[in-house]
Amino acid sequence: MSMIDVQPAASGMTMTPPPRKRRIPGWAVFTIGTVAVVLVLAMTSYLTGQPALTSSSTMQNTVTLGLPILLCGLGGIWSERSGMINIGLEGMMILGTWGAAFGGYHWGPWMAVVSGMICGALGGALHALATVTFGVNHIVSGVAINLLGAGVTKYLSTLIFQPISDNPRDSPPIEQFDTFSAPGLSDWLGDLEKDQRVIISDVAGLLRGLVTRVSPMLIIAILLVVATYLVLWRTRFGLRLRSCGENPVAAESLGVNVYFHKYMAVIASGALAGIAGAALVLGSSPSIYQEGQTANRGFIGLAAMIFGNWRPGGTLAGAGLFGYADGLRLSATPEAVHALLYSAVIVVGLLVIWQLYRRKWTSAMFAAIGAIAVYALYYFTDELPQEFLPYTPHIITLVVLALAAQRLRPPAADGMPYRRGEGD
Amino acid sequence: MNARLRSSLMAPVLAVVFAAALCAIVLVVSGANPGTALGAMIGQVGEGQVAVDIVNSTAIYMLAALAAAIGFHMNLLNIGIEGQYRVGALVAAIVGGAIVLPGILHWLVILVVAAVAGALWALLPAILKVTRGVHEVISTIMMNAIAFGLAAFLIRRDQFGILVGNNVTTEPIPTSGQVPGIDLGGRGTIFGLVFLAVVAAAVYGVVLNRTRFGFELKASGLSPTAAAAGGVNAKRMIMVSLLASGAVAGLVGMPEILGRDHAYTLNFASGYGFAGIGIALLGRNNPLGIAFGSLLWAFLEKAKGALDNVGVPKEIATIMQGAIVLSVVVAYEIVKRMDLAAEQRRVGRATGAAVEPEAAK
Amino acid sequence: MTEVETEAAASPAVALNGITKRFPGVVANSDVHLTVHAGEVHALCGENGAGKSTLMKILYGMQPPDEGTIEVNGRQVAFRSPSEAIRAGIGMVHQHFMLADNLTVLENVVLGAEGLYGIGKGARRRIQELAGSVGLDLDPDMLVERLGVADRQRVEILKVLFRGAKIIILDEPTAVLVPQEVEDLFTTLRTMRADGYTFLFISHKLDEVRAIADSITVIRRGTTVGTVDPKTVTSRQLAEMMVGSELPSPETRESTVTDEVVLQVEGLVLETGDGRRLLDGLDLVVRSGEVLGIAGVEGNGQTELVETIMGIRKAASGRVSLNGRNLTRAGTLARREAGIGYIPEDRTRHGLLLTEPLWKNRILGYQTRPPTARGAFLDVAGARKDTTRIVEQFDVRTPGIEVAAASLSGGNQQKLVVGRELSGDPKLLIASHPTRGVDVGAQAAIWDHIRNARAAGLAVLLVSADLDELIGLSDSIKVMLRGKFVADADPATVTPEDLGSAMTGAGHVDESGLLVTGGEE
């Protein structure tokens, strides 16, 4: 009886997991992405003759409009990474605008930020109380907090601002931050930008937008992005917090106080939304609280967070997208927005090449058809219907998500109810 | 079953007590007498057409909440009701104003158009969810915004808009397309389509509890994995439920448009979608609960005008809405926990999972 | 730590005195006494729901006892949280994995114990030092979701070691392991025991318990029945202590296999998104009256095979037919309607709607046909009536059919699922681990039901990690490794050890593909 050897045993006892793809670090992805975006925009700007696409003023608008969204998105990260959905960001942001106006009116811009933060954090604390302690559905609580935020601020501003501003819907103007420019650098970049040299001028324009008339708010926001990353991914507190969002029962079994971390996360989330409110107030001229001024930015922040795959760098990119697209369509000519179609052609074209390289013929074909369609749209039209222009960022978001959604990964226990001692 | 009845009554009672206490605190803190405020609000119901307005709004909220509830059963959060009902109303108004058909047929066509338009506005998020895994929350938030763009585009004067004074409206819907209401004279007119909401709630209840579709829907929401093993096609259910949710959402604007405005105008009300989400959750996605939730919401909305009369800032009403939502859900949560413990105790006793210490000896 | 060790010789590592723990309606532990000596492997045996896990959770600080005292190394303690237990040198590997999939191995290990070695380089170094002792060989920065069960088990133990635990609770660590893996684990345990570690070991597998334990405590209905010496006690005696009755055996006696082919699978291929083959051209035939067993280490494609046959996953190529009818393109529901019953491997995830009453669970999978449905409408009365029948016929212990499935114990849940899947005259039953986590009494009942159905002409495809069950029930066995069938075995002659080695690829087959039995050499 001859024996046939079956395959030798696997190294492990179970089926070997698929070879691990080298994980590219987040910062590298972010850098590569940024460079790619800048290159595409620069090419578009050059080929379509639309300097506005990469002008310093466009960049500044991106910053102005993107800041509150970014801060809200960061708030979303904190909360959702601990497993708590926070649809109440809008309400917390509204509380933040009121707080910022109140604090700013009495004690100046720095206290505006602080008191906006505190008001937002109070909203967060309420959300935490309802969801963590009472186990209320996260979305209901969020909806309620949005109602409460709007109601409470209306009420308080009638009570407190109206006597000073004669207007129940406005606060009196508060002092703004001084802005800062890097004098030599800004001018030098300005000269480069004016030269209209391919790429160099574009990059100079975008950079100049970042170093000219910088508000401390921008610096605070950038610091908060970095801090969010460091705290959540590089400290034990962050590890524990994230573990609550991935598997709270496991965390509990290792002695992690899940309730505490969830509370902290949601309160921090509210605080960030409050700072977002402060950023909105301080970013307006004159700097005032004004009823209805958040205009759904909280929801957009949430979208930016999902767009950014629940990560700070990605959220920064998402907020940048909204700020950029909104700023461009508000400040540039319709032709400049139209030129974005050209960018889309370039991006889809690159996708075709990538798919061809990976020998995915059908995907490549679909992408190619898409590229041709978008190009045709670009070629045969001069402007997009202006009614849709305000929604450019929304449409771009949908397209990007349609292309990249599979790569998104929410925390495993996001939105799940959790009760101490009930896991098995 | 007695225990069940007791506990199902207990939740709302506890909730009302909770909410009343919270609101009273808010009122007292703001220096008003809660009794006066409540009295004024209840008194308001007897005034003019407020009672009828409440009924009419209840119907609208019910439709919005039913739309949300369909999604919730599958753990889908359709934030897009806001956009879906806007698009549904606009397209239906355009079509309704452009055609003339005999009586009932006319407004039936309009209703179908509204539902189809609402469903179509939910189609893209549904497709993205099923084929690309895009989270419906984000895609519907985007679609809500884009709905404004579409509405602005379609109502342009070179599209379907006509200028009336400073307002822009669609072509008015001819009488054949208008749904007659119940005229109560000085008390107002109850929209005919109030019955649409009632029928929708009834159909929803039957479909959910008595049909295969409803069972599959609930099963997918409760446990997608178990549903899949039980032969439920998850992707199909996502498509169908989002589209159904969108279709019902498309109807939200209809009572007002066919019963009162007879056209889509720039003043078309917004915000029903978000209210619907809150109410669906208040009513625990249950048709009766939704009806009561809608009634409560409509009452607060319509009676809050009376607060001005007694010197209480009207903003309190919004605070009250938030407080009520929160306290109601907290109360439900507490009762649910007590229920669960009671049931487990019952099962434990019945099966004797472990004997009492005395018996062990 | 060192002074504790010297002291340990004198006082027991753990002494539980008079522990009582009540849950609503249930007394999980009543007056439990347990003494564990330092440096021993102390096993804990008992039926499902006997209170073993609860007792261990009390020791680990996850739940406070209602009465009684705990002594660790001679000192009385009262833990309010796991972190206090951890500080006292106690570690616990839970019955269910407690890992966060989307975190790395390193993160999972250091979580909650960041104070010891930080969360960076120091921790990584420490993990690499410890990894060897549990046989773990992987990059600490790997995401846990990429690990197989055995590696996850090792990570769990690593977590405990990392915290410097000297007293380690292992709650059913072997439930998901094959014999070779169990043997590896035991080797690790013995080495560690020699190094002075103390183990509390819980298992339903009595042979294993006797193989590893230095002493065995049996718990019945929440209280300790007694402590015995594994060298003198037999499995049968142990079982009798646990349940007060005889140990059932899964043996099938006379063959009922017919010629009628029920299930035929040809060239079945299943691929992942990136083109890896999870199932690699599988062929199999199950005939009427036959039980075909599939043996394999978890993660080698059994789950995928079953789910592909059920239409839950879409095959890349291949053909599935039932009684000659081609089902390759049919959906799950159509396959069920064609006559396939399905007992999923994880009843709570795939078999039940936990928050729904029992009668609604009866409808799941049968929402299109009598007695639970009429056309597009559900037949509520019919469903209720048939649920009552199942409850009686399959001895589901429940106060009624209106209670939520979640409030039933695991064994009773499983009986409900088995009862449901044997309703409606299936032609084929696909049973994945039909008795996993079920106590001996319920186990025997389930085996009986399967055997009876088989005698009545049912074809059964049985996947199980319990090799005794597999050998006892099957008419023939196929061994699966990395998505392929690598050997056939005759249940009449094969031993669990032979099967185990074939499952890890170490077995030998003759030219007809039959596993050579009687040891490897």
Add this chain to the structure above:
Amino acid sequence: KDSGSSDNPSGGDSNAAGCKTVDKPAAASGETTSSTSGATVDGSALKIGIAFDIGGRGDASFNDSAAAGLDKAISDIGVKKENTKELAATDQESEDSKLTRLRQLATEGRNPIVSVGFAYTDATVKIAGEFPNTQFAVVDGFAENAPKNITWLGFAEQEGSFLVGVIAALKSKSCTIGFVGGVNVPLIQKFQAGFEQGVKTVAPDAKIVSKYITEAGDLTGFADPPKGQVAAKGLIDQGADVVYHAAGASGKGVFAAAKDANVMAIGVDSDQYNQKTVADYKDVIITSMLKRVDVAVFDYISAVATNNLAGLPPVFDLKVDGVGYSTSGGKIDDETKGWVEAYKQQIVEGKIKVETTPSS
């Protein structure tokens, strides 16, 4: 640190000489008619109800202007304050809230009832039908075939905008002029149309760039100063050195952008030079287009008191000073004023007809 821009806002950075203008029209002759004559009116018997749009009294804009008309009636013609009642709309309210509000006022016996804002049009038509003996007025409203007891208080915003367009054309150095609209609706398009026509009439070669913050239906465009600022900045980047806004509260951002870039801005509705919330930017506000809602409301109340509704103008236009322009701040020199008055005369005489929809 950036220094605050403090230069005199005399024009953009270009040293362009300004637009090439047409010849100056003949100087205005004679006075325009004033709305109400000096006859004594007694309003003490009136019980007035007023339904404000969102924001209500104190919004420093539209509603406040209407409130000023009421206040004037109280001080000038003896309307008793305790006999007046004010109610205001809330965000996102539905039609029946408006109906209820009006019905409440009517039931209480208020007569006349003034609703502020075109959103009240349909509701007022309905309620006026129910209360045929009560007088109603709707600021900005209009509907065909309405009941006789409704008076439409409409304005010729385009005419006022025309005049500030003339000023813009004369003041601009770069000959590029900007317009920021809050929400793209017909009412705001009237402002844009008149403004563009005014600019083009004076300087046919002038370039006009305009931007709306949001499209019809999305009212946030009236309440988003940051977006107003970005929009205005964009227009300024495109060369505009005079920016006119009809963007409600978002206009604050327009002023801020103008101040930042050191260009000129034109306010709207009321004399924004004197407005508290934008006091920081007053030096860039060269003029404001005035929409005299106060005049209309006051005239209407007086007309009801004297039972002379027929005497009210069909629209409040330049002829009756229902619209106009402000000169606070002294940025309008006599030369410019001469131009403006001349055109005003031509419009009043009907020689120029001002469009209500933008040409583009």
